[in-house]
Amino acid sequence: MMSEYIPQTLSDFLHSPFFGIPLTILAYQSGVFLYSWSRANTLLQPVVTGIIFVMMSITLLNIPYSRYFESVEIIHFLLSTATVALAIPLYNNLHHIKANIWPLLLTLAISGIIASASAVFIAWSFGASIEVMLSLAPKSITTPFAIAVSESIGGYSSLTAGFVIFTGVVVAVSATPIFKWLNINDPVIQGSAMGMIGHGIATARALELNNKTGAFSALSMGLMGLYTSIFLPYVVRFFL
Amino acid sequence: MSLRHNLTTLPYLVLIILFQLSGEFIHNSLHIPVPGAVIGMLLFFIYLCLTRGSSTNLIDSGSKLLKHLPLLFIPAGVGIITYTHELKTQGIAIIASLTLGTLVAFVLTLLIFKKVNRNDV
Numbered sequence: 001m002m003s004e005y006i007p008q009t010l011s012d013f014l015h016s017p018f019f020g021i022p023l024t025i026l027a028y029q030s031g032v033f034l035y036s037w038s039r040a041n042t043l044l045q046p047v048v049t050g051i052i053f054v055m056m057s058i059t060l061l062n063i064p065y066s067r068y069f070e071s072v073e074i075i076h077f078l079l080s081t082a083t084v085a086l087a088i089p090l091y092n093n094l095h096h097i098k099a100n101i102w103p104l105l106l107t108l109a110i111s112g113i114i115a116s117a118s119a120v121f122i123a124w125s126f127g128a129s130i131e132v133m134l135s136l137a138p139k140s141i142t143t144p145f146a147i148a149v150s151e152s153i154g155g156y157s158s159l160t161a162g163f164v165i166f167t168g169v170v171v172a173v174s175a176t177p178i179f180k181w182l183n184i185n186d187p188v189i190q191g192s193a194m195g196m197i198g199h200g201i202a203t204a205r206a207l208e209l210n211n212k213t214g215a216f217s218a219l220s221m222g223l224m225g226l227y228t229s230i231f232l233p234y235v236v237r238f239f240l
Numbered sequence: 241m242s243l244r245h246n247l248t249t250l251p252y253l254v255l256i257i258l259f260q261l262s263g264e265f266i267h268n269s270l271h272i273p274v275p276g277a278v279i280g281m282l283l284f285f286i287y288l289c290l291t292r293g294s295s296t297n298l299i300d301s302g303s304k305l306l307k308h309l310p311l312l313f314i315p316a317g318v319g320i321i322t323y324t325h326e327l328k329t330q331g332i333a334i335i336a337s338l339t340l341g342t343l344v345a346f347v348l349t350l351l352i353f354k355k356v357n358r359n360d361v
Contacts, residue, residue, distance in 0.1 A: 020315075028311040047310035051317040058318070065322050072315040078305070079312040081253075083277035084260045085302035087285035091293065103356040111349040119341040126333030132326055136337050140345065143313045148275030158319025159326065163338060165317070170342045178343075184350055189357065193349040197342060200309070226278065233273030 014061060020054075020071035027053035042172045042205060048165060083144035090222035093215055100188055108220070111196045112227045115140035130240075135159040137232060139167045142199040145225035153236040164199065171198025172205035191216030196224045252301035259284040 030053055031046030038044045058068050069076070097104060119136040128136070135155035138146040143164045150160035175194055184190060187210050194202040195217035203221055207214030263280025266272060272279065293299065320327075327334065 024314050025311065028308070028314060031310075045310070047313050047317065050311070050314045051320070054314060054318045055321050059321070065319055068318065069315055075312055076315045079316070080264075080277040080280075081257055081260050082305050082309050082312055084256050084263065084280040084284050085305050087281045087288055088299055088302040088306070090285060091288040092299075100357075103353060106356045107349060107353040110352055111345065114348050115341075115345040118344050119337045122341045123330075123333045123337040126330075126336055128330045128333035128337070129326070132330050132334065136334070136341075139338065140342070143316075144309070145275070145278060147313075147316050148277050152273055152275050156319075156323055156326070158316050159323050161313055161317040162320045163334070165313075166338045167342045170339055171346055174343060174346070178347060178350070182347070182350055182354075184354060186354075186357070189350060189353045192353055193346060196349055197346045226281070229278045230274050233275075237273050 014063070016071075018071050020068045021075065023057055023068075024050070024054060024072050024075060027051075027057070040204075040208070042169055042201070045165060045169065045201060051162075079144050079147065083148065086142070086144065086222060086225070089218055090226075093219035093222070096215055096219050104192060104220070104223075107192065108196060108223050108227055111193075112224060112231065115197055115224075116228065116232060131156055132159070134236065136163055137236070138228060139163040140197050140199065141225040141228045142221055145229045149229045149232055152233050154240070165201065168198045168201025171202040175202065175205060176209075187213040188216050192220040195220030195222075199225070249297070249301040249304065252295075252298045253305070255298065256284065256302060256305070259287070 027050040028046060031044075031049030034049050035041070035044050035046045054068070058065065116137045116139075119139050120133045123133045123136050131154065134153050135150055135157075137153070137155065138149040138160060141149070141164070143161055146160050146164045147157045149155075150157040171194055175190070175198070179185070179190055190209070191206050191213035194206045194213070198205075198217075199221045203214060203217040206217035260277060260280040262283060263278070264276035266279050267274065267276035
């Protein structure tokens with residue numbers, strides 16, 4: 001039975017129902033290689049390189065996105081599993097909450113609304129469509145949450161995935177100049193803001209600045225993801 | 241990494257998938273708009289708190305999955321190619337929202353934290 005899935009030629013390989021799995025892993029590995037080769041250049045995120053690599057491959061091979069997606073559905077399923085596993089870093093960083101609980105939760109409560117509202121408001125004032133605004137709303141939360149929220153509120157989850165990465169890069173690149181400009185040196189404040197607005201990509205940058213900044217960024221990214229993915233669907237349900 | 245070590249990973253992976261599926265089930269059956277994976281994460285988080293982190297093996301298994309998290313974004317991310325029309329017609333709105341909106345939110349978050357932190361002390 002399984003033998004019919006063993007590819008003999010390139011064309012057989014492309015007709016295999018799972019052709020996208022090795023392609024995706026190869027694309028990701030080249031992204032990881034390029035990232036470490038560039039000594040962790042924020043603009044060369046492995047996921048960005050990986051996405052572009054797959055896009056170019058399927059365009060050149062004339063494979064529709066829907067067929068690629070079907071072949072890698074198991075990877076997309078594991079994204080949900082990994083989202084559940086995000087409880088682990090949140091649990092591990094829980095002790096950081098205790099000393100800073102009130103400023104942290106108060107900032108989170110306001111920041112979550114600002115992050116979504118500013119994105120939607122600016123897009124609205126430039127005349128964006130409802131679907132694009134809904135895809136922008138969860139842009140500050142970590143990709144697995146953002147994709148799930150976008151799907152559930154009626155945005156385009158693929159666009160959201162791209163928007164989230166872009167947002168993270170904006171925060172990672174602008175963080176140090178903004179800290180200097182506002183004269184903010186407390187790693188707790190720096191890290192929390194980076195994680196709340198710039199999720200995982202900014203957290204990677206925060207870890208380069210300082211361990212404590214990184215820990216608070218990781219914690220805040222988890223809290224922000226959880227908070228936004230709970231309130232946003234209700235807000236959208238109320239308005240639409 | 242030994243085979244024995246990998247075999248101990250599997251039951252924990254199954255446990256995490258069970259939380260994931262319970263989350264999906266609650267999302268669908270109770271019509272809660274919160275995504276199933278997020279509900280699953282909350283349940284798993286409560287489980288970790290109740291069991292005081294459970295076992296180091298469980299933590300290791302989950303962390304292994306998270307190590308390659310960016311790989312798992314690729315299938316959805318590639319889908320951007322099906323939205324070239326939106327990107328062409330609403331590109332300015334999108335870029336403005338992503339850069340300006342993000343910078344505004346970032347600066348405000350820093351200022352708010354600084355303010356509430358000072359009031360707290």
